[in-house]
Amino acid sequence: xxxxxxxxxxxxxxxxxxxxxxxxxxxxxxxxxxxxxxxxxxxxxxxxxxxxxxxxxxxxxxxxxxxxxxxxxxxxxxxxxxxxxxxxxxxxxxxxxxxxxxxxxxxxxx
Amino acid sequence: xxxxxxxxxxxxxxxxxxxxxxxxxxxxxxxxxxxxxxxxxxxxxxxxxxxxxxxxxxxxxxxxxxxxxxxxxxxxxxxxxxxxxxxxxxxxxxxxxxxxxxxxxxxxxxxxxxxx
Numbered sequence: 001x002x003x004x005x006x007x008x009x010x011x012x013x014x015x016x017x018x019x020x021x022x023x024x025x026x027x028x029x030x031x032x033x034x035x036x037x038x039x040x041x042x043x044x045x046x047x048x049x050x051x052x053x054x055x056x057x058x059x060x061x062x063x064x065x066x067x068x069x070x071x072x073x074x075x076x077x078x079x080x081x082x083x084x085x086x087x088x089x090x091x092x093x094x095x096x097x098x099x100x101x102x103x104x105x106x107x108x109x110x
Numbered sequence: 111x112x113x114x115x116x117x118x119x120x121x122x123x124x125x126x127x128x129x130x131x132x133x134x135x136x137x138x139x140x141x142x143x144x145x146x147x148x149x150x151x152x153x154x155x156x157x158x159x160x161x162x163x164x165x166x167x168x169x170x171x172x173x174x175x176x177x178x179x180x181x182x183x184x185x186x187x188x189x190x191x192x193x194x195x196x197x198x199x200x201x202x203x204x205x206x207x208x209x210x211x212x213x214x215x216x217x218x219x220x221x222x223x224x225x226x
Contacts, residue, residue, distance in 0.1 A: 006152075034214065043114070043200050043217030044153070089152060096141050096160055096204065098215055100152040 003027060004092050006101025013108050019077040021104045023090035026071060030092040035064065035075050036100075038087045047088070048075070080108045113137050116201050116218035123191055124226050131186040131221045133201030142184040143215065144176060145200040153200055159184060188223075196225045 005024045013019045023033075034049035050057045050064040050073065057064045063076040077084055085108050090101040114135045123129045133142065140161050145153035157166045159178045173195070175187040188195055199222075202215040 002152075004152075009150075032212075034212075036215075036217075041219070043202070043219050044215075045217065046212070046214045049212060049214065096158060096165075098143070098155065098202075098204075100154075102152045103150065105150075 002102070003099035004090055004101040006090050006104060008104060009102070010105040011107070013080045013106065015080065015082060015108055015110050017080050017108075019075075019080045019084070019106055019108070021075045021088055021090070021106075022072065023074065023101050024070075024072045025092050027092070027094065028071075029094045031095075032093045033064070033066065033073050034091050034093070035062075036089045036091060038089065038103075044089055077106075080106075082108045082110050084108050114201055114203055114216050114218035116199075116221045118221060119219065120222050120224070122224045122226065125192065126190045129188045129191055129223065131188075131199050131201075131223070133184045133186070133218055134182050135201075135203045135216075136182070137203055137205070137216060138181060139203035139205045139216070140181070141204045141206075142178060143202040143204075144174075144184070144186050145202060147198040147200055147220070148196075156186070191223070191225045193225050196223055198222050 035047045036044035037047045038044040048059050048062050061078045066073045087103045087105050089103045117132050143158040144156045147153040156170045177185045198220045200220045201218045204215050
């Protein structure tokens, strides 16, 4: 059973555009909702994370929007750059358990 | 400096030939995880150690075993690899503080396993 559902599977955006990736969950016990960025041949690395008592968190060009009632959260990448081309995973954790979405392959075209 | 180091980065084995993958960490984190990641799929948790306490996911095949001899090291043993076990194996660490304050896992660069 997929604990965290992620869409789209792939995304192509022009340089300077906005990239939006969506995730949904069912388990209300989740404490944290991090986003990870993974480049080919590398392990995932934390990009930004949010707790369920906050509706939005912004770090530079990256923003998480969180809708607790809908059990949905999304990553917005403003002014997308070619260097942002990577696979993005949303995740949710409760205690020491981390569950990942299926990933979104983002390509930013120069 | 690398904080979670996995060896080998690439491992080729024959069907049924045991394999051991290693993970070491310099973060002194008390929790260590092993994930399996197949192409274009989410990392799938196999098991994790909370200190010395081993926690196996219910759907992790018996073919996969793990050892954690000390805080810094963790091993993944695949007793009889099948073609379906070809994947990237990711080791990750976290601390109690990190889990409850940042939601952060620290990943190694992975060990890619090929089964012939």
